[in-house]
Amino acid sequence: MKLNKFIPAAVLLLALAGCGGKEAEDSSKKQSKESTPASTNVTKKTETKAPAKPQPAKVVKEEEAAYIGQEDPSSIQVQTKTDTLSLQVADVQNVDWNSIEKDTPVSIKYYKDENGQFVLTGIVVKTDTKAKVIKEDAEYVGQLDPNSIEVNTKTDKLILQVDKVQNVDWNSIEPNAAIEIEYYQNKDGQYILQSIEKK
Template identity: 30%
Template sequence: MKLVKSLFVFSLLFFIIACSNDAGTVKKEEEEKKVTEQEQPAETETKTDKDTETEVKTDTETVAKEEDSKADEVKKPQSTEVKTMTAIYVGQVDPHTIEVVAEGETINLQTTEADINFDEFSDGDEVKIQYYKNEQDQYILKSMKFSVVEEKKEDSSSPVKESPKVISTEATYVGQVDTSTIEVTVDGEAINLQTTEIDVNLDEIEEGSQVMIAYYQNEDGQNILKSIE
């Protein structure tokens, strides 16, 4: 009888212990599951932050590249327009500068880019020039040569007409003789000049002022004004 009771008690204790172990195991698994669920969003959040940081970095690099590209565009020199015109050669101002009169305006040209023997030209020669204005507003001479005037020949026996000699000199402006004639004095000598070949506002020139003129004498012996400054 005692043996039966002992077996019953032992069986009961074993059942209780077994149940306790199962309950503990279940509880432990539930706790581990909760911990796992809590950690998972954190990892996702961390990954999202990294992705955001990468996107921000990429956008910053893109903006920096665009700014560098714009800076390069600004640094590129703008193309310069080369002008070609006929002018009167006045002379050399210094070893790397010459002076010409074109369209009634006196222009100083830098000759650092032109390989020209200026000894071949005389003051007052009519020349054809090519030049441009650089970023420092300096006029840079590209080329200069004599201006050739082609004359139509009736036949081979016709004499070749030479271009009239253009004279460039300082003078004292006396005033207008009529609507197409002005008077100046050069070395005390009065000279009448026809103004039909130039477009200049003579009202802006004061009587008695010193001016630079360029003129030539035509076949009829008239003095034709080319420029006045």
């Protein structure tokens, strides 16, 4: 009989132990879910962005040039030793472009932007290097090429660049004709004719 009493007690004990064990297991899973962030149970979607194009560093150049003139309100043109450049001037303030004479020596700072345009960042007008204009009588020798003529002054034989003088028919001036000339010597040592008049 003792066995009959023991069996229901053992079954009850096993049933209670099985329920308690399941409940403890469920409880530990629940606590584990609560303490662990939800993101560990969810697959994260990550956006893949194309790598940003690296912006090229602005390489600022500094050069000596001759001022040619203003092309429009937002750009000027200068002549460097090697090129004629059009420069955007929006970054440069307080410059009266009309007050700078053509062929005035300038020192420029500029860079090439991502669109291939040259952008001026600074300009210094070299007013102290303005050449002295010489006016004297001379004798016309002749035209050497489309850009230059030769004359004899009282003391020298000169070759003059004539690009600045417009509307002159050089063939109409006879060799040895008496003329009056105005010219100056530029920083490269060339003589630049500013005006010529037959006497």
